[in-house]
Amino acid sequence: MTVEVNKAKKLVKDFRKASTDRQKLVKSRQSEFVELAKNHSSAKRKGLDKTIEVILNEDKNGVVAKLNDGTTSSFKLETCLDVKPDLKKDIYAAFRNEVDAQIYKFRQDHDLKRKPHIHVGHTGLHEFQSLLKNFLESKQLKIGEDLTENSIERRKERLGKPTDHNVNYLRDKELANEWRDFHGKNANLKPQSAKENLTQKKQKVDMKPVIAPHLWK
Secondary structure (H helix, E strand, O other), X not given: OOOOHHHHHHHHHHHHHOOOOHHHHHHHOHHHHHHHHHOOOOHHHHOHHHEEEEEEOOOOOOEEEEEOOOOEEEEOHXXXXXXXXXXXXXXHHHHHHHOHHHHHHHHHHOOOXXXXXXXXXXXXXXXXXHHHHHHHHHHOOOEOHHHEEEEHHHHHHHHOOOOOOXXXXXXXXXXXXXXXXXXXXXXXXXEEEHHHHHHOOOOOOOOHHHEOHHHHO
């Protein structure tokens, strides 16, 4: 999915300028917003390739996509303008997706299943990338894009329910099991608003030592 860049940039600019009338803008240009959502750089991972409608979030400063399976997915409009493939993002996504059952369980345990505007984040020194870097260093691994695969079946296996989201996972199932065990024992999770999760300053982590050098070119 690609969009006309100048047209997409104007749509995002118009949204930011229309601070008091965004609801009307989203409704009147709905097809453009749906097309833009599907152009998100992580559309498959976030399920945005299945977008059927885009609505305002609760704070009315961003948007949420309604997907064809009845779920929702919040996203940044600006990220939809980045049409260049990013293999590093795909790698991070694979490791995130391997622990999505843990995130799903956290949502269940904290009564967040029907609150899509509430995200689940990592806290303090245990930010996701910190955990991932510590895990990879403990395994003496450098990762490249050849470690990932795209699988609907793995998605069903991890979440324990039907889904049509075809997303990245690790090819090596033994490594995936070890990573899930490590994350489960060391991750500190917290509920947070979508706004906080998408806008908060993240702890900077130097991932270059554990990512294949050719991915940094």
